[in-house]
Amino acid sequence: MYVETDQQQVTGHSAHGKNVVNGLRKEGEIERPAIKTLSKEHDHVLKTFRLLIADLCQQFNGGHPGGAIGMAAIGVALWKYVMRYAPYRPDYFNRDRFVLSNGHTCLFQYTFLHLTGYKAMTLDQLKSYHSDRVDALCPGHPEIEHEGIEVTTGPLGQGVANAIGLAMATKNLQAMYNKPDFDVVSNHTWCMVGDACLQEGVALEAISFAGHLKLNNLTIIYDNNQITCDGSVDLTNTEDVNAKMRACGWDVIDIEDGCFDVEGIVQALNRARQSSEKPTFINVRTIIGLGSAVAGDAVAHGQAFGPADVVNMKKLYSFNPGESFVISSDVRRFFEDIPARGQELVNAWEKKVDDYEAKYPGLGAEFRRRVRGELHETWKDLIPTTFPAKPTATRASSGIVFNPIAKEINSFVVGTADLSPSVNMIWKGKVDFQHPDLKTTCGITGNYGGRYIHYGVREHAMCAISNGLAAFAPNTFVPVTSSFFMFYLYAAPAVRMGALQHLQIIHAATHDSIGMGEDGPTHQPIELAALYRAMPNLLYIRPGDSEETAGAWIAAIEAKKTSSIISTSRQALPQLAQTRRDGVAKGAYVLEEAEDADVTLIGVGAELSFALEVAKELKEKNDVRARVISFPCQRLFESQSLEYKRDTLRKHKGIPAVVIEPYAPNGWERYANAAICVKRFGHSLPGKAAYKYFGFEISVMTAKIGGYLDQTREDPILRQEFVEL
Amino acid sequence: MYVETDQQQVTGHSAHGKNVVNGLRKEGEIERPAIKTLSKEHDHVLKTFRLLIADLCQQFNGGHPGGAIGMAAIGVALWKYVMRYAPYRPDYFNRDRFVLSNGHTCLFQYTFLHLTGYKAMTLDQLKSYHSDRVDALCPGHPEIEHEGIEVTTGPLGQGVANAIGLAMATKNLQAMYNKPDFDVVSNHTWCMVGDACLQEGVALEAISFAGHLKLNNLTIIYDNNQITCDGSVDLTNTEDVNAKMRACGWDVIDIEDGCFDVEGIVQALNRARQSSEKPTFINVRTIIGLGSAVAGDAVAHGQAFGPADVVNMKKLYSFNPGESFVISSDVRRFFEDIPARGQELVNAWEKKVDDYEAKYPGLGAEFRRRVRGELHETWKDLIPTTFPAKPTATRASSGIVFNPIAKEINSFVVGTADLSPSVNMIWKGKVDFQHPDLKTTCGITGNYGGRYIHYGVREHAMCAISNGLAAFAPNTFVPVTSSFFMFYLYAAPAVRMGALQHLQIIHAATHDSIGMGEDGPTHQPIELAALYRAMPNLLYIRPGDSEETAGAWIAAIEAKKTSSIISTSRQALPQLAQTRRDGVAKGAYVLEEAEDADVTLIGVGAELSFALEVAKELKEKNDVRARVISFPCQRLFESQSLEYKRDTLRKHKGIPAVVIEPYAPNGWERYANAAICVKRFGHSLPGKAAYKYFGFEISVMTAKIGGYLDQTREDPILRQEFVEL
Incomplete structure (x- = not known):
């Protein structure tokens, strides 16, 4: 437990026994860090951060304050002491990657981007959170387009898997390019998760896989506040998460006082970076919405605290209740060395890569090409x-x-x-x-x-x-x-x-x-x-x-x-004589043209040859002239010129089109007047028998299309509708 | 390890050291059952079963033989000794539920359904597996429509969650209806899983939840053959599955010789049924494709063994290599008491429910209603x-x-x-x-x-x-x-x-x-x-x-x-005056009619009121007469008569329709000529601002539709195409 000292005043419900900790942990199971004191400096930074979050949510009366506030000390540990990155060179190739899997706490990341000097993330931009500013850099979940954001997480659990991909990327590049004297790639991946991420299947799959791969360059930091929207986590989850992670091949480190113990978190993160054979899971107990009246409660998760509560927080923290978005010069000074430190990393890395290229010219050029994201030009010749x-x-x-x-x-x-x-x-x-x-x-x-x-x-x-x-x-x-x-x-x-x-x-x-x-x-x-x-x-x-x-x-x-x-x-x-790779590039193209055509047959993918065969049989049996187009990709076709589209489809010439595809026809109505399709779930049969069962025999399709064309002559309205044959 | 005795001859690769066991288990960790001997009777039944599976796959040269063969002893334990069910009354309400989550091993279930006397599953039907018989009862994955099948599993992992739902259903009915003297619901749920099911996220989510709920009426039986399509499981998964299950709140029982130890499996299953506070995970080591030349190998998973190998299996088992689908009278006798046993269960239960109803008439009637699957007729009045x-x-x-x-x-x-x-x-x-x-x-x-x-x-x-x-x-x-x-x-x-x-x-x-x-x-x-x-x-x-x-x-x-x-x-x-619940039942209906209309506006869901407002503004600003239809459900509309559909849409009267919905418009092309829609991913903005950003302002939409109508007059071809405004 965190212990107060006379150095500073600690507020928050952990001091009042409201700290919600994982109900499953048994006494003695926890690797307890030595009791820490909180320096005045850290205390001030943490309070400033928490109030910023409260203010940012309060201004438009919405957003997710609680989680970000609970994670404040983790953020200080990461951005001030542990992560290797360069705010003025956000795309520095060998930077540590940070993934916020609990993306709704995005203010956590945005605020540290601002404090550490990312140029795009001005205070003005930071305040765009939940505003109607269309060029805001602070969407409700982090987005990769913006400076300092590595991935768009969004739906919970995704970020965990994303982080594993990032760590695998590092491993692969290291194995391919690093030399004993040149570690041109050496970054670590840090992934912040909440209680919810660890319930999602995608994360559980990825966690098991990362343990198998022994990704020692990956750390998951678990913001264990034991709160989700519906209430305390033990409403739905009472598993022993540490034991589960160990069973999956992860090292586990516990942090008891995650809201204050910056030093302990720093130690844990550094230990994680040095892990020799496993990924690391740091289980950090925090209090959601610390300092607010709803600390430790589910309502701290997804709504602003209300003006009165924010004022009270400020009073409690000895800040001026009349001021908002206060960042003192002390706080500015605390973070001010970071861009320069980052630039040193960049400079050292660039020199290293220069030297590497000098010593290993082939590999160096190849590495540069990968960094630029280019393929060998010869790929298409292969x-x-x-x-x-x-x-x-x-x-x-x-x-x-x-x-x-x-x-x-x-x-x-x-x-x-x-x-x-x-x-x-x-x-x-x-x-x-x-x-x-x-x-x-x-x-x-x-x-x-x-x-x-x-x-x-x-x-x-x-x-x-x-x-x-x-x-x-x-x-x-x-x-x-x-x-x-x-x-x-x-x-x-x-x-x-x-x-x-x-x-x-x-x-x-x-x-x-x-x-x-x-x-x-x-x-x-x-x-x-x-x-x-x-x-x-x-x-x-x-x-x-x-x-x-x-x-x-x-x-x-x-x-x-x-x-x-x-x-x-x-x-x-069958291999078809008429198909063309450059036709695919256009999304759809004419496979067989016909003068004065009665109908256009749209063939697609595995059933493309059916269209050609039906066209032949329509001619022979029904004296119907059918043209055939191949239509492998609707989106590529949509990007063609109107002229190309009309020339290909010829609907404007009054030629009806029939698509042949054993799927639900939804979406083909744009291009076709009728479909030979499937509108129920399938049936277990050998492939050929399944086609037959659903009416995808040449003779049956021919008869259906012939009948449809007869019908449209009798009832022209049909041509304005979409008919499932 | 299984030990041969002179009572019978055991074949299979476990005897030759090819048994692939979970690479992670450490010596001494396994709760070892006492060494068992295999009775002649069981040996004969198991061999018969394995050869049936080999024959069933061989006849059409396809299917999944290996898993089913490896699970033979589990099946005998379940269907002969443990499960409570009634082959002649497959819908017996209080039956144990069996879920085959590794559904590709469906022959396992089909064959036991046949052997235990399910009437629909004749030998002839059993042989329909992979045939082109359209009324076959043996699809490639079990399907709920067929006798004796509880759920359609299919994609891996689903069955685990289904089983948890079945067990929850039992718990809920027990809590609502059982009385100390009347356990009208007392069934157990058994779920068979393979290595793959335990990798899928949906299963992992459900497992964690089942542990939380302490569903002691649920047992997962893990066919631990350590093989998936790509090879041995340790290629992708080296977690300690038992420790993981325990961390999730499950009891774990190990079975070492899962291909032979019928008695040990029976004991484990019975222990699981009697679990007082946790769901049970039985980790059964088996050998995929036991007895075939590819035993223990990934190729045993998803293809027939080939005629020569099947002949060899028969020789090895002292069966006549020239005969297929052999079920001796001994085997028939082994299973023949099951229908009668089942009928006794049904009779006893029916008497119990009669007595229950006599003692608790209100609850009894209510229970009967639930069994019939009926709602109180009054529901709509609520x-x-x-x-x-x-x-x-x-x-x-x-x-x-x-x-x-x-x-x-x-x-x-x-x-x-x-x-x-x-x-x-x-x-x-x-x-x-x-x-x-x-x-x-x-x-x-x-x-x-x-x-x-x-x-x-x-x-x-x-x-x-x-x-x-x-x-x-x-x-x-x-x-x-x-x-x-x-x-x-x-x-x-x-x-x-x-x-x-x-x-x-x-x-x-x-x-x-x-x-x-x-x-x-x-x-x-x-x-x-x-x-x-x-x-x-x-x-x-x-x-x-x-x-x-x-x-x-x-x-x-x-x-x-x-x-x-x-x-x-x-x-x-807004609450709209024109909406009607009986209109929803038809999928779409006219909200506002207009004489000599120029356009039909299709409003949907959250944006329905936009259509009404745009209609008003079109009239006022553009002198355009718009009719408005509400279109809450395409599928309900599709089931209406052609007449109703035409009367509602009036496309056949030459009136163009424009749908307003901030989604990708795919599928609306059937009903509309144009759409005010969204074709890219969204944008983080407050709701109203998001509507504005994507052009869903009344004035903007009005202008677009007015412009579209003008355009169609200039270029009538547009009416035959679909236009995104």
Whole structure:
């Protein structure tokens, strides 16, 4: 317990016995730091910080004050004493990364960015929190676009996985580039989490994986205030979190007086940085909303304290109750050395890299290229220009197209959520990303320089970790994930966060239609494309054969600020003579033109060849002239000129269009007048039988389309509506 | 280790040292059962079972043989000795529930259903696995529609959470209906999991929660074969799973020789059933694909062994290599008493319920009603017919509408993922579902009879657990979940599984538009509606005011075989004179008609009033006559007659329609010609400012629509396309 001394006056409910500590901890289990006294200087800085948070929330009467206030001492320890960073060079490559997984406490980070001298984060900007200023740097959760922010966290739990990705990025770069005399990469990743983050599945997946990988360059700092929105954490969670973390392969350090014990926290953080073989979990007991009337209570979490309470806090802290946003010159002085210290780090690192390049010119140039986020220009030449004529699953095509690139270009790190045999992403000679000492039962080993990642059956963590890898520095890594398409619903919150952050992540998703077969409706992604076609800044691409798969990978690799899903088939697909990779780049293109066409058939991905076959049969059996377009990506098509779009679709010429895709048709109404589609969940049958069951036989489709065209002649209104055939 | 005796011949790779055991376990840590001998009878049954699995996969050269074979002894222990069930009365209310979370091993369950006498599961049906028979009872993952299957598991990890829901259902019914002399509900829930399930976040969330709740009526049986698709589990997971489970509040029992030790497994299962205060985790070491040439190897997981290997297995087991699907009369005899035993359970239970009803007529009648899955007919009368005139957030309306029902009708169990203060789902006098001994720091307690569930920050588990609650028996429970709409992306895989299983689950989702404000783009669900509007058997309903919120809840409660999302606003919305609850039932309806209309405005949910205001301003400023329709639910509208749809939309009268909704417009193209929408991620601003930022001001929208109508007159092609304004 914190003990008062006559050096200063301590306020807050811990002194009054209201400190809520983890109900599960047993006496004697805690590694107690020696009792600390709080220096006058620290006391003043902490009080200033807490009042700033209270004022910032009070001004617009909203926001999340409690957590940030509780974490004040942790912040001082991190930003003043432990973290290596450069406020005037926020993009310093070898900086420590800080991730705020409990992102709603963003004022914690914003305020320290301001105090430590980040230029963009002026006091004026700091005060934009919850304002209607549209260019504010203080959104409700930290956003990667802004100076000093490493990742956009947002929904709880994501940040934990992001931090693990950042730490993996460091490990990989170290293994590839560091030399005994040159540690050009040596940074540490710090991740702040709240009680909630540790309940979310994505974090639990990632924690287990980080323990497996023995990421000793990663520290999670747990703001253990035992409060969430609904009340005390023991309402929903009474596990022994320390024992759980140890079981997952983490070192655990306890801090008892997390609101005051700056020195103890500094010691713990430094010990964590020096950990030789495990990631570290620092369990810091804090009091939410310390100093306010609602300290230790759930209401301190998500609302301003109210003017009276803020005034009382100021009185308690011997501040002028009439003043707000007070930062004394003492406080300014406390932080003022930080930019210069940061610049020294930058200068030393730049000199080191210069010397490194002089000694290891090849590696040095390569390292510089990675720092700049550039790919070898030759990447596109590695893609085959011709493919075997035999029918080929597009998941296999993905491997044919991409594996030569993955092999040669070390920006790519390729992972799978335990579907290596299905996704075809293994290149010859691939080395796994693993702790070098690991000896697996199945005889596969690896090292941190490996670029193939077995994520385990952890789809959500895979994608959230990939966001961390990509966020390390712009395009230094291009993470590739792989799994069944259906399981990208598990990963959807992380896929979304990648797209939202403008991160280039490529998701290789196979088994993307009812053709995936026997696994049944739980694995057949009927409605999932509707999500990803609607998701901003994401290319959802369904290639129809090997050539289009080449186009899909080219589009994804060229989209340096956009995420992609390359959505492929389990089953073999015919290689089509008419497909073109540059057609894929436009999203849709004409595959077969027809004079005076009666109908446009839209073919997509695994079912593209159906459109060609139906067109043939429509001609032969119904004397209907059908043109065929291939439509692998709606978003790429939307970015084309109006002229191109009209020329391709020809709806403006009065030609009705019918799309063929065994998904819910939502979204195709923009391009088609009718759909041969699936509007219920799937059915467990072998692939071919599943197509038949849902009416995707050439003769059945031909008859349906023929009938539809007859109907529209009788009832022209149908042409203005959307018909499911 | 298993030890051979001269009683029988044991085959399988454990005898050859290939048994892969959890690499982490330390010697001495394992609670070793006494060395067991295997009776001739069991040996014969186990061999028969393993060969059946090998044959069933071999016939169509596919499927998942290895896991099912490894679990054979577990199955014998469960179905022959431990589980209480009735093959001829698969719906026996008080039966033990069995959940196969590792659902790809479905042949395990199907084969035991056949052997124990489930009538539908004939040998012929059993052989339908991987066939093209469309009425097969053996899909690639178990499906709830079929006799003897409790839940559709499918994607890994879900089943763990489902099982926890089933166990909670039992606890709740026991607390509400059991009397000291009448335990009308006394069943146990058994959940089989593989290595993968224990890596998935949804399972980890649920495991932590089950430990908190002390569900001693729940047992997880871990098929610990240390193999997943990619190889040995230690490639990705080296945690100490037993220590982790203990930290989460579970009892742990180890079984060393899980392929043979039927007796030890029976003892462990019985001990688990008798657990007095914790759920039990039985860690059973098995060998995947035991007896085949690929035993203990990843390739045993997901493909048939090949004809030669199957023949070899038969030779090894002294079976006739020329025969397939052999079930001897001895094996038949071994299982033949089970249906009669089951019928005795049913008879005894039915008599017990009769006697119970005689002694406790009110409670008895109520219990019968719950068993029948019926609601009190009066439920609809509990909904207010009028509402306060003041602007009201629809999340508040949700509470006004639903809380009186939740309070009175005990079929409803209402949960939240730590957003009680935001979702307004607390009724006066609500009691929490908690272990009765729990004393939380915040002073809230409860008991198992409580129907308000604090799930913690575990959205995915919340929804997957709700599936388990709903699956206990048809409509005995109607689970309600609640959170921010954005977080239903975390929960989407479970929401999907509820809809897929035709379970009535109602998801109360608030903060459903950019009006949610400051939390920013990570919390603003721009594209999420596109997913849920495309998802089969799910009603995604956005009500526009209190009256429509009443309509939404009525629709959701009446949809007894369908899941619903009621999608509400954070901010206050005006109460509109024209809204009608019976209009919501039709999905869309005319709010304001206009003679010779120039345009139809489609208003939706939180922005419905915008459409009315824009219509007014279009008339005043542009002399444009606009009709307004309210469109809360696309799926309900789709089920209306063509006539109703045309009368409502009037597209066939040549009137263009413009939808107003701050989401990605995907899917609206079916009903509208243009949209005022959002096609990028959101922005952190106060709600009103966010609307302004994205152009949702009345004057701006009016100008855009006026301009669009002018444009369409100049370029009529626009009317055939979809325009984002």
